[in-house]
Amino acid sequence: MEKQEQKTYLEPTQESGRELFTRGIAGSVVMLNLLKFRKIADYSAAPQLAPDHPISGEAAYQRYMAHTMPFLEASGGEVMFFGKGGPFLIGPEHEKWDAAMLVRQSSLGAFMAFASDAECMAGIGHRVAALEDSRLLPLVEPEA
Template sequence: MSSINSIPGQAEESISAIPKGVPVVMINMLRFRENAKYPDGRSDISGRDAYAIYSGEAFKHLIKYGAEIVWFGEALASVIGPNDECWDQIFLVRYPSIEMFIEMINSASYQDILVHRSSALKDSRLIATIEGGK
């Protein structure tokens, strides 16, 4: 099942389980559309290019909210997992806290750039992690 945006209520419920005030690393797993699919029907650029537009703007938000990309790479093969669950890119972003992540994603300027992300992606995962565990 494809997941581009969170299901209403899903993000809030998931985020409530994350400890407050500690750094959180988000695992981003992306599969791009061959051609971006914008709400207005435009599809004149690739999904990768549309995501590049989004990520260029999103990077400015990461800096503003004290976040940083800690690892970025191209996914090559799924060694363990469903054969049909292959990814194009995977990257890790460290936020100072889940509160800063929430503040960023709720900002109006961040919301304005999400159209590029949604148009670019065929599928995605966003997994919140904390160091060490419980």
């Protein structure tokens, strides 16, 4: 059996963004983040953010979070949970995630304002350097 190259997911596509908006989400949205860190952060896409010495992907992600948190909080968002991951109990054996995070935003509009803030995005290079792969799943509470 030929080994297939595994596709990675680091950014939303135009199609996935459009689909998110067509869902008509009213009220708060919680983003489930699954994160797989690089062993060594790759700052080739953002050399201006690179530290003086090599750091781990996890350390680069911590830099991203430190940069991003003031913008997240100013937009009304909050990190509800951040924890270390590992292999699934139920799920594909080959998938292992280093960390999982739940981020709540008051609305989809607030999330988009946060995600498109130019000052906030100035630190996105830390995220790109940090991650080998990721998943982002918008969650909404069911209507009563």
